Each structure stands twice: as structure tokens, then as C-alpha cells.
Amino acid sequence: MRKLLSLTVAALTASSAFAGGYRVALQGQKQLAMGHTGVAVVNSAEVMFFNPSGMAFLEDRFNVSIGGNALFARTKFQNETYNWKASTENFGTPFTAYVSYRVNDWLSAGVAVYTPYGSAVEWDEDWQGSHLVNDIDLQAVYIQPTVSVKLSDRFSVGGGPIYVTGSVNFNRNLTRSLTNEEGERSDLTIDASGVTAWGWTAGFMFNPIDDLMLGFNYRSEITMEARDGDATFNDLPAFAEGTYTNTTFSADLPLPAELAVGFSYKVTDKWLVAVDYNRAYWNAYKSLDVSFGNDTPTSVNPRNYKDASTYRVGTQYVPNEKFAFRAGWYFDESPVRDGYFAPETPRNDSMGFTGGLTYQINKKLGVDFSFLYLHFDEVDNSYDHYSEGTQDNVSFGGTYKNVVFSPGVGLTYSF
Amino acid sequence: MKNKIICLSVLAFIFAGCEPEFENELSNSSYNSGDADFSSYVAVGNSLTAGYMDGSMSRVGQSYSFPNLLAQQFAVAGGGEFTQPSYEEDVNNLGGIIGIPGYGTRLIIDASAGGPEPIAGTSTITLTQQATAYNNMGVPGAKSFHLLAAGYGNSAGVPLGLANPYYVRHATSPTATVLGDAMSKNPTFFTNWIGSNDVLAFATSGGVGVNQLGNFDPNTYGFNDITDPTVFAGVYSQITTTLTSGGAKGVVATIPDVTSIPFFTTVPHNPITASLIGGGNVAVGQAAITQLNAELYGPITQALAAFGQPDRIAPLSTSGNNPLLIVDETLTNLSAQIAGALIQAGYPAPQAQFIGSIFGQARQATSNDLILLSTRSVIGTAPAGIPAPFDAFGITYPLQDQHVLTADEADMVAEATVSFNQSIRGIAEVNNLAVADMNAILAKLVTGLRTEDGQLYNADYFSLSNISTVLFSLDGVHPNARGYAVVANEIIKIINDYYNAKLPQINAGNFPGATVLPTN
Numbered sequence: 001m002r003k004l005l006s007l008t009v010a011a012l013t014a015s016s017a018f019a020g021g022y023r024v025a026l027q028g029q030k031q032l033a034m035g036h037t038g039v040a041v042v043n044s045a046e047v048m049f050f051n052p053s054g055m056a057f058l059e060d061r062f063n064v065s066i067g068g069n070a071l072f073a074r075t076k077f078q079n080e081t082y083n084w085k086a087s088t089e090n091f092g093t094p095f096t097a098y099v100s101y102r103v104n105d106w107l108s109a110g111v112a113v114y115t116p117y118g119s120a121v122e123w124d125e126d127w128q129g130s131h132l133v134n135d136i137d138l139q140a141v142y143i144q145p146t147v148s149v150k151l152s153d154r155f156s157v158g159g160g161p162i163y164v165t166g167s168v169n170f171n172r173n174l175t176r177s178l179t180n181e182e183g184e185r186s187d188l189t190i191d192a193s194g195v196t197a198w199g200w201t202a203g204f205m206f207n208p209i210d211d212l213m214l215g216f217n218y219r220s221e222i223t224m225e226a227r228d229g230d231a232t233f234n235d236l237p238a239f240a241e242g243t244y245t246n247t248t249f250s251a252d253l254p255l256p257a258e259l260a261v262g263f264s265y266k267v268t269d270k271w272l273v274a275v276d277y278n279r280a281y282w283n284a285y286k287s288l289d290v291s292f293g294n295d296t297p298t299s300v301n302p303r304n305y306k307d308a309s310t311y312r313v314g315t316q317y318v319p320n321e322k323f324a325f326r327a328g329w330y331f332d333e334s335p336v337r338d339g340y341f342a343p344e345t346p347r348n349d350s351m352g353f354t355g356g357l358t359y360q361i362n363k364k365l366g367v368d369f370s371f372l373y374l375h376f377d378e379v380d381n382s383y384d385h386y387s388e389g390t391q392d393n394v395s396f397g398g399t400y401k402n403v404v405f406s407p408g409v410g411l412t413y414s415f
Numbered sequence: 416m417k418n419k420i421i422c423l424s425v426l427a428f429i430f431a432g433c434e435p436e437f438e439n440e441l442s443n444s445s446y447n448s449g450d451a452d453f454s455s456y457v458a459v460g461n462s463l464t465a466g467y468m469d470g471s472m473s474r475v476g477q478s479y480s481f482p483n484l485l486a487q488q489f490a491v492a493g494g495g496e497f498t499q500p501s502y503e504e505d506v507n508n509l510g511g512i513i514g515i516p517g518y519g520t521r522l523i524i525d526a527s528a529g530g531p532e533p534i535a536g537t538s539t540i541t542l543t544q545q546a547t548a549y550n551n552m553g554v555p556g557a558k559s560f561h562l563l564a565a566g567y568g569n570s571a572g573v574p575l576g577l578a579n580p581y582y583v584r585h586a587t588s589p590t591a592t593v594l595g596d597a598m599s600k601n602p603t604f605f606t607n608w609i610g611s612n613d614v615l616a617f618a619t620s621g622g623v624g625v626n627q628l629g630n631f632d633p634n635t636y637g638f639n640d641i642t643d644p645t646v647f648a649g650v651y652s653q654i655t656t657t658l659t660s661g662g663a664k665g666v667v668a669t670i671p672d673v674t675s676i677p678f679f680t681t682v683p684h685n686p687i688t689a690s691l692i693g694g695g696n697v698a699v700g701q702a703a704i705t706q707l708n709a710e711l712y713g714p715i716t717q718a719l720a721a722f723g724q725p726d727r728i729a730p731l732s733t734s735g736n737n738p739l740l741i742v743d744e745t746l747t748n749l750s751a752q753i754a755g756a757l758i759q760a761g762y763p764a765p766q767a768q769f770i771g772s773i774f775g776q777a778r779q780a781t782s783n784d785l786i787l788l789s790t791r792s793v794i795g796t797a798p799a800g801i802p803a804p805f806d807a808f809g810i811t812y813p814l815q816d817q818h819v820l821t822a823d824e825a826d827m828v829a830e831a832t833v834s835f836n837q838s839i840r841g842i843a844e845v846n847n848l849a850v851a852d853m854n855a856i857l858a859k860l861v862t863g864l865r866t867e868d869g870q871l872y873n874a875d876y877f878s879l880s881n882i883s884t885v886l887f888s889l890d891g892v893h894p895n896a897r898g899y900a901v902v903a904n905e906i907i908k909i910i911n912d913y914y915n916a917k918l919p920q921i922n923a924g925n926f927p928g929a930t931v932l933p934t935n
Contacts, residue, residue, distance in 0.1 A: 048635065070679045082920050087435075128925065169821065179927060237931060238933045240931075388883050389870070389884035390884075391871055394870050395887060397438060401435040403435045
């Protein structure tokens, strides 16, 4: 008993969308603790995500940072007009692994693995919005070979190709009312895994004066093209079994380009502040169109996302060789327009509060802790573009309230 | 270890504090009954109140009765228990009543045959007497005066047509009245949607009954008759006085006009085309039409013209839509004249007289004549014992009185509906009751009724293309579950408005439509 229409991409780890769209901003314990700033921060191998050019400025020859988060995302829904209530609780474990090696004075190379996009939502089955989504699990793992070149002591560039492997599993009810003979709602699952694609990232860092670092990075849009995934219809009434036979599906899901600019400033030897601005080009996500391998009509689901910005500030205080303390804040703008608030990514603007610390076990090995609390105001919004009969503007909405919380832990090893 | 536990506890505590909370969490206190009191809600009425759909009562269908849907919304605002007559014995949800002619199983769509038909199987619904007063006192088939009629639930009266099998199932005694049983529930709130059958029974029968205008004794009425408006007003007033005698508030509903009911609007008056006659082959059909015009329509048109009735029947067009042939009892009977003219034209006397008898009161339908939904399967079929070429109803043999609500009959229906609705509104006003103007609400369906979610519903009959939006059940008269949800929601809006209540609305889009089976 599952429900109707949609799509995805594939991978190894579960992760949950909690920021704008299905972006999951948890790409390093140290930087997350600093409000997920980092385009101009040279702290650890995590810089390979935030700005690969920074790798060349790392002090040690060999750097490893690995980490993971326990991501708790909860959403509640209610609609006062109809007395509707529903909720979804999801848990994910996004992870990161960064390894860098300084080949010579001017060249560094490494590999980064991270999971910047994903979504897992599982509403109460057959809830009031089940014609839009019952559950979705979207995963994407980025694998990024990286090089960085120090052009001078004050300027470096870096970048690399990105290989993405992903999966998607999505289920929704076929319509708002169709059931089989037993009264169970008819639904559709689409499932695709091993979906792969290529992209790239590139950036530079500039150190115009001592203690000030400027950074710029751009990560390209990557379109996950799911082809010949499985489309499975469930709980159909007998008469509809001829219309909806299990088949294959194809769909494209964009993982949008992201631009980051920012600076960091060493106020004292022990105290660093960082400011980042991110722009995510969500405009690429116009519509989720699922076409089928048989005569089942293409499912067109307008999304009409808009580009969205994130504003980040973070700070780090290193009192001694044993400890580093970090804190940060950011404002994350939702790419979802009013009237396009689909419950598969039921998020609105949010404010992130972060903190964390590093405990240096010895000179080489440190353990990083971070936490993130995302605050969402409750929001009244709706998805107004559902097609039913001759109408393509049927609305579903209500009040949504999200809470996201994520503790994380990591290890940093360098020499 | 101890530290670990403390750490985990702290984490658990932090996370527990992260439960999403709404500023105004929905609960029962989010809603209220306003000036109304839903602690004992009683519904009186006919099939529309009982939850009748697809030509029958059934176990599942009844669960979608509008009073049951209302009661579920009342539950958050002080609503009490709401009971309905038991259909537990309808194990397979087939509907019908076993052993009584005319109470067949519920209609379904047989996808292999393409049309509605009673679901295969034998009804398991019996007349076992439950002798219980229920909150839903809707009795399918009841007219206004039946609510006051002692013996309407007496099983002995069923074979005589004096009692109603549905009421027999739950009347508290053979002499109980529907209204009396309803009042035994001590209603604090009621809905009353009675009166449709006082006029619709005439309409759905194609007007075979009598307009009892001026006859003040309902005991002499047949089922297909139109109730006299004075009788209706008197009965309605009495029902209302009784229902409000304990201080109950409520909603009374008006009677929908036939023009918003697909039973009367689905079959066009002019479906005859060359393609239809040729069985899909236009050339064959055109040849057949030419032949019909030469041998039948032409001579009859000529004869009618000779007697001053050139407008009754015109020759058929080979290219356009042609009207159905129907009988109109208001026409002067020209049987003898037609026969005479045909004899003169050389037809053998027996044949001429036969044609005269068929066409004496025949004419072609106009858009003011309403062809009944049940007539769709009759058009083109052979009347019993009638030879070719007169073996095609509507084409070479006129549709009969029971097939068509003619313009004059439709006028009688419209007139009675207006009169009854005036009485309902007037009596409601005197008694300070809210009016659910179902006539106006269903009339909106003709152009489209827009619900809060943006969906636009209309009064169309079922088709596979409107399976997610059709509101009427397969009998063409009664709503389906989705339609009853629309009805219930309109009533909720009226209650919220009139009684200053705040009840949650009902979203019709989540309710099912017709049952479609691959084969029956």
C-alpha cells in the first residue's frame, strides 16, 4: 500500500533535506560549527568542499578529515479549515571524507566525498496530501578528485571534476480518491538507483593583506537523469490494471549550481571570524516531469523554484593547542515560491544556529564535535498546481512547522 | 559509562525539546458549536439523507450519508453519538433488498460492457426488524407526508404498497411514524431534507403520475404523483413544529430542480445521426435516413401538414443531429386523420391504421423535453411486438410517456418545486432555522461549483474521464460519496454562518466516486 508519482537519484547513505529545497548543508564538522562558512577559511581538509583552492594553503603535508552527522528532521502539518493533521519524522546520516596531499610547494591533490543533496520524507501513509507525496528518499553522493595550485603566497586556485552517484525512491497516491476494491488507495512508486552524472567545482583564494583571506567558489549544476527506473503501481482497482501497468520511467532532477563568496579575518592569533554568501541556482528546477515507458501519461509537476541565497557568519577561538571552540549562525532562504510548497520538501526560510569544538588528542589527531539547530517559523503555504480532471490548479496546503537538529562528530588527522 | 549516559540523556532532552509545535495546535478547542448544540443530532429526510446512491442503499454507501459526514465534523464541537440503521447484513456491499421486486443491487460500471448495471450477486439485505430509532432517520422513497404516516413501517403494508421496506427495517413499532421515532432521540439539532420525492418521483417516472394540485388528501396519491402545494406546506409546517418543539435548532434544505440532475440532462433530445443509424458507418446511415424520409417521415410529415400540424415531425437530416420521436399526450390525437391520409396515398388500410395509431400524438423532441437517463438504453431498441420498420424506439417508434419528461411535464415539476421551496424557506424563517438552499447549490453545478481547493465540480453524469470529479452516482439522481461530501460541506458552511459555529470543513476531493469493475 504505497502511493503515486515521482522520481529520484541514487546512493549509499541516508540523508534528509533540511535546508532550502533538498540541499543538505553538512559538509564538515569544523565548518558546520562555524555556521557552515568556509569559502575563505583554511582550517582542514574540509576546505576541499568549500573552496578547493584552499587546499594549497594547508600547513600540513597530509590531511584527512572524516565525519558524519545524525540528522533529525521533523515536520508537522495541520490545516484548520479541514481539521487535518499529519507529521513526518526522519533520520539521516550524511557523511564526509576529505583527504589531501601536498605534492610539492605549489601543488596539492586530494579526494573529497560528500553528500550535499538529499531528501527523506515519510508522511503518515494516505495522509491528506498523499496525492502529492507519501514518501521520498533522494540521495546523492559527490566524489570529487581535486587539485589546488598555489600561484603565489597570496593566491591559489583549485578545482576538480565531480562524479555523482545517486538514487531516488518516491511514492504517492495516484489520485485523491482512487482505491482498489478493498478501499486501499491506489499508488505509484518510482525507484531508480545507480544514477550517475558529472559536474565540476572551481575556486580561488586571495590573501591581499595579512590576516585577511578572500574566497570564491563555484560548483556546477548537475542534472541527475534517471532512465529506465522502475515504476510500480500498487493497489489498483481491477479495471485500472490495464491502464496502469508496471513499467519504466525517466525523469530529470537538477542538483543546482552553487556560488560562494566570502572572507575570513584573523582578529587575533587565536580568534578568527568568517562571513560567507551562498547563491544556489534553484531556478533550474522548473518542473518534475516523470515520463513512463508505456502509455501512462507523463506526470507533470511544476516546481518553479527560484534562486536562493544563504548568509553565513562563523567564528573560531583557539585558546591553546588542545582546544578550538566554534560558533556560527546563518540565514537560509527557501527556493520555494508561494503556491509551490510541495510536501516532498516542506521547508521554508530557516535560521541555523551552530556550535562545536575540537579536542586535539595529540598533535596529529583531533576529534571534532558540532551541532546544528535549524529554526523554522511556522508557515502557511500550499501547492496549487495539482492536476485533477480538467483542472490543473487544485490546491493542497496548510500550516507547516519544521524542526531540524543535527549533532555531528569527526576526526581530523594531519602531519 | 556514567558520563555517556548523562551525555545521551542531555542529547535526548535537547532533541525532545525540538518537537515541532504550532502556535495554535489544532484540537477540539479549535472548533465550537456556536449557538447550536450538536449533542443529539437527528437527520430526517428521504434517500438523500439516508445515504442512498447508485440506485440502492448499501453498507458502504450509507457510511457516506451526508448526516454521517456532518456528525463526524460535529464530533469536535460537542457532537454526540450518531447512529444509522444497520446494514451489517450487507456483507458484500451489494445493496438491494432480497425478495422485493424493484430493489436490485447497487449499480456499478461494467468496463467490459461500458455502462452501469446492477452488481452481480444476490442481496443479503432483509426486512429483519431492528425496531430502533436512529439518529439518521432518512427513509429512501419517503415523501413529506410519509414522515407523519403511522403504519409506514408496518411490514404487513409492504406488499400493498402502503409501507416502506426501508422504514420497516427500523420502525420502532408497526404504528410508529418516522417523525415520532426521530423525536424519541430528543434532538438538540436536526437537518430536514424532505420533499424531493413529492415532485421528483413524478419527474423520474417521466411524468406518468398525476399532478395532484387541488387534491388535499395525500392518502389518495400514487407514488408518481406531484403533491399538492397546500398539503406540502401544511405537512412541512407540522414536521418543523415537531422538530423544534424541544428547542432544537437545525437546517432545512430545499428541493433541487431537475435541471441540475444528470438523470434529466445527460441524454440529449437529438442524438440521432447518420453515424448512429448506420452503426458507425455514415454512408449506410445516410442511405437509411434517405429511405426513412421517403417511406415514413415524408408521408407522415405531409399528412400532419395537411391537418395543420406541420411542426410535429420534420424529415431527418443526413448530416446533422436529429431529434427523437416522442409521444406527447397534450397533442390532439390525429390517428384517424393520419390513417386516412395514408390510405388515400395507397397504403393498405391495416398498415395505415397502425401507423396512425403510433403517430397520432407523436412529435419530435425539442430541447425543452428532458429525455430520462434510463431511456438511453431504450433508444433504438424494439418495442415489444412491433415489426420493422417500426422497431426502433425514438427513431421509427415514438418514445413513450415513461421515457420522457416532456416540456409540459417539466413545467409542472418546476412550478411545484418553486412552490415547495417557497414553503420551506418561509417556514424556516418563521422558525428561525437555517436554510440549506440545495436547489441553488446544485444549480451552481450546472455552470460549475468551485470548492476551496480550486476544483470545479459540475452536474455531469459519470464517465471515465471525470472519474475523479463526478459528484452524482450511477443512478443519475443521487450524489455519490464525493457528492454527499460536497453537500455536507455546504451545510457546514451554512451552520458556521447561521449559528456562529466553527466546524471543520470537508474536502470532497478525497471521497470516492463510482465502482468500476472490469467485468460484472
